[in-house]
Amino acid sequence: MKIEQCRAARALLGWSSAELAQAAGLGPVTVRRFESGQAVQQISIDTMRTALEAAGVVFIQDGETSRRAGVGVRLAD
Incomplete structure (x- = not known):
């Protein structure tokens, strides 16, 4: 998960x-450190992503489902 994806998912x-x-x-x-670009443990990033996915966020990686091939997020249908 990229910083921008985390912020967008929260939004x-x-x-x-x-x-x-x-x-x-x-x-x-931990969340503030990650979103400000400071180092956090990968397990913390994975845990944040899991929580966001459990709330209905779907993560889009480079070249995946996105016509512009950028990273992003969306809410599950």
Whole structure:
């Protein structure tokens, strides 16, 4: 998951960084550190992504389903 995808996913859900942290079982500082480009453990990134996916977010990777071949997010149907 890229930083931009995390921010966009939170925006789609209307979640604050604290709400994502709570859903992922992480500290709010971890989410803020990740979104500001600071180093966080991969397991924390995976946990955030899992929480966002559980809430209905679908992640789009480079060249996958996107006509412009950019990364992105959308809500599940």
